[in-house]
Amino acid sequence: MKRLLSSAGALAGLIGLLVVLNGGAPTWAEDGVTDKEVIIGAGMDLTGAVANWGVNIKAGMEAVFDRVNDAGGVHGRKIKLIAYDHVYQPPKAVTNAKRLVERDKVFVMMGHLGTPTTKAIKEYLEEKQVPNIFPATLASMWTTSGKWHVGDLASYADQTWLIIDYLVNERKIKKIASFYQDDEYGLDGHLAGKARLKQYELAYVAEVDYKRADIDFSSQAAKLKESGAEAVIVQAVYREPPRLAEQCHAIGYYPQFIGPGPIVVNKTIELGGKHVEGLIGVEVYPLPTDPGPFLDLYRADMKKYFPGLPPDTTNLYGYQKAALFVEALQRTGRNLTRDSLLKSIESIKDWDPGWGLKYSYGGDNRRGMSRVGRLVMVKNGKWTKMSQWIELKEGGRR
Amino acid sequence: MVEILTSQVVSGLATGCVYALIALGFVLIFKATDVVNFAQGEFVMASGFISYTLLIRFELPYWLVFLATIALSGIMGVALERVVVRPIMTAPIFSIVIATIGASIVMRSSAGILYGYDVLPLPTIFSKDPIHWGVLNFTLMDAGVIGSSLVIMVVLYLFFKLTKTGTAMRATAQSQTAARLMGVSVGRIFSLTWAISAGIGGVAGVLIAPIIYLDPNLGFIGVKAFAGAILGGFGSIPGAIVGGMLLGILENLSGYFFNAGIKQVSTYILLILVLVVRPGGLFGAAPIRRV
Structure with missing residues (x-):
């Protein structure tokens, strides 16, 4: 017992020392956020039963991030997406989430694909307090599960x-x-x-x-x-x-x-x-062939960054998520923390990226553009x- | 009710025939060389992609594609035997099995790298429109799959029974030493066995890919066919055929009478039941253990 206490004491001392030593350098309070970069993570199905969705959502998100990064990033930070393949299998999704959070130190989980796969990591993300932003699943649970989960479209x-x-x-x-x-x-x-x-x-x-x-x-x-x-x-x-x-x-x-x-x-x-x-x-969002400035930009970005992938509802789904995420980063400003990001998402009211439909958050509303469909x-x-x-x-x- | 049941049996039989073809590939190689080739399912997948490429990219006529796919699949089988299996033929059997599993992973990943992991529709000459024939309700697709499979099985039977090479292959399966003493080139027979097994896998691929779509994970169908082969009695050719067919029908009926969950495990429940009662499988000889 005594030995345990003394080693715990030593450990605490060591941590304290590290904190003091680190004090001089410019650091950010959150994982995944540095001076020049914000690292976000996603679990995708890239080789399994819903790979068509996975490959395209990832491409759609990256098309937005590539354009934003080419223009200098958001508030000086470039967005880096790390996506691992979970093959639409919940156990693999859990392993990937742990790798993303604990080793890659991602700032948030963004666009995580699949209802069963995202449900499998739900409690883990809550425990680690990593926000689950716009998961690529429209199950109603993401709009009613509290602080750490933010949905985007109608369930x-x-x-x-x-x-x-x-x-x-x-x-x-x-x-x-x-x-x-x-x-x-x-x-x-x-x-x-x-x-x-x-x-x-x-x-x-x-x-x-x-x-x-x-x-x-x-x-x-x-x-x-x-x-x-x-x-x-x-x-x-x-x-x-x-x-x-x-x-x-x-x-x-x-x-x-x-x-x-x-x-x-x-x-x-x-x-x-x-x-x-x-x-x-x-x-629950326009067809990729519909008119509108946002969809023109989408088609141009896809053509520029992913010429091999034709416009499809799948990559547009990822694209709109990334555009909404960039808007939230813009609103958050330079002081980027998980809390400040969640707050700025809540500040989004009647925001139209340019396709005639509006996103709104606030209070308990975790739905974004929830009420619209055709x-x-x-x-x-x-x-x-x-x-x-x-x-x-x-x-x-x- | 009767109509629906018969349609279940017919479509189950069509899937079962494909299982039977793949199971046949397992058994032929096992009988001749004592190797269980876990890359058998991958021949099915690869031949699906070969015929996709020939049909869509080179726009060749269907019958030519069918023959070319079988030939190319056969060549793939010989290549696998020469490159992966032959060099380690003297190694313990487990090493060879692991090597074939390795080969299957390499083949699956190569297909993924070349074609992506998206599902692709493979065209077929058989129509999927319904045909009514008394109480029978089926599609030309079902009939085509069942018919083609039966033709292949009969051709194989005649080949083994009537040709000199076929007899040499049966002799090798019985006793390699005796066959060698009779002047049979055992090495050549091994290659031929792999070519035939892979070729049958190729037929299965061309038949099943238009039904369940083409993707690099198609080869996992081999797992079910393997279960079919064991059900029939691993090592028995009629066993592989009957086991595969039974499995296809059973899957459909259990899905119909119960639900998707039962359907998924029904294969293995039946497998366990049969093995408890007849450890050698339906057609296999009971294993003799000498003490």
């Missing part, structure tokens, strides 16, 4: 309410089924849809799940057909809707497929061809607008 729950309202009110469809990824991602929209249906005194006629990275859905297709559902909500990403549609069509079953933002990707059309004609998705449909092999921007209800899961 899957909100989007699913829009889907149910559209199906029930406009299409007069009452037989609705849910096909969902069996994890926190799929459940967010699935449960919200259930709650919304209940308000219409309806219920799903079938609830079928699939596992991340599954690619054979013939049994799900059979169950959906048997339920007689006229519409199937696909709480999935881009590989599943084309495959499910194909397998439903193979047994002579042609329901209306409809799903939240993650399916609205050109890859869905590339994989599905004629089987995804008529597929409906929810958009429907898009695959027509002649292209995502096409179906409606104008709609003010979304804040969808609950109960």
Whole structure:
């Protein structure tokens, strides 16, 4: 015991000495922030089941950072993004997060991809007090989990309410089924849809799940057909809707497929061809081909920094996150700490980057541009607008 | 109900046929050379990318691509045997197994570096539109996969049964020493076995990639096929075929009667059950342990 105490004392002395010695040099209070640089981290899927999203979100974010860095950075600091591949697997996401926080000493986690993967590091980030800024997941948990988590766009729950309202009110469809990824991602929209249906005194006629990275859905297709559902909500990403549609069509079953933002990707059309004609998705930010100065800048930046990647909803998603992050850094000024960054995000009110939609934060609001969405449909092999921007209800899961 | 069940069985059988082809590749190499080649799944993946390149980048006709892919895949098999396996043939079996796992990682990463990790659609000549035939509900794709697989299996059977080379291969599988004494060039037979196994893997790749999309992780399908081979009795050719087919059907039915979670583990539950009752697998001889 005595030895333990004395070694603890020695350690404390050593730390004290280090602090004193370090006092002369210009240091910043936070990890990842130096005189000339701010280092941010992200876990991405670069080689796994949702790699199309991962590779493009990373590129979209870097396009903004490259432009800003070429112009001298923000308040004299260049932005450096360190991204590791978690292959859309929660255990790998945890290892990567520890590496980013403890070894690379990142200032914040920014644009971390995937609901199950980000959920896996949620408590770790809270414990280490590292903000989780604009994670690349729109599960509703990021808007309601307190100080350390900041979302950006309308959640899957909100989007699913829009889907149910559209199906029930406009299409007069009452037989609705849910096909969902069996994890926190799929459940967010699935449960919200259930709650919304209940308000219409309806219920799903079938609830079928699939596992991340599954690619054979013939049994799900059979169950959906048997339920007689006229519409199937696909709480999935881009590989599943084309495959499910194909397998439903193979047994002579042609329901209306409809799903939240993650399916609205050109890859869905590339994989599905004629089987995804008529597929409906929810958009929570403009299409990459829409007009507007911000989208012009996006197209120019992507062409300059990532000429190999065509404009797509995936890289635009990363791009808008990075633009919002740069705006927050601008507002924070030279004295950059985790607290000051979070405060300046809260100061963002009605901020429009130049595409006609506004971000607002403040108080408990961790949603940014939460309330806006619209429907898009695959027509002649292209995502096409179906409606104008709609003010979304804040969808609950109960 | 009956219609849906039959459609489940048919589409399961199509996937099962592909498992069976890959399992066949495992078993052929194992029988001839006592090596378990864990890069077998990677032949499937690689041939998917080969046919993608020939079809999309070189715009060759489909039948030519089909044949060229099988040939190129076969050459890849010989190369793997010559470069990776042959030099360490005298090493303990575990070293060889690890070497094939290493080779599979190298192949997967190379595909990732060359083509990226995004999923790609591979065109096919078989239509995915539904066909009704009595209570049968299927697509031309299913029928094409099942038909092509059966043709390959019959051709292989005839090759082993009727040709001199086939007989030499069977002899080598029985006893390398005896075959050598009879004037069979065992080294040449090894190369040929790897070429045939990889070629069958190539057929599986061309058939399955349009169904489950093409990406560098496609080779993991080999794990399921391996389970199919064990189910049938590792080392038995009919076992590999039946085991693979059963697995495909079982997966579909368990997904239909239960949920996605059960579907995922159903393969392994069945595998354990079969091995408890028949340790040698369905068609394998029970292992004899001499005390």
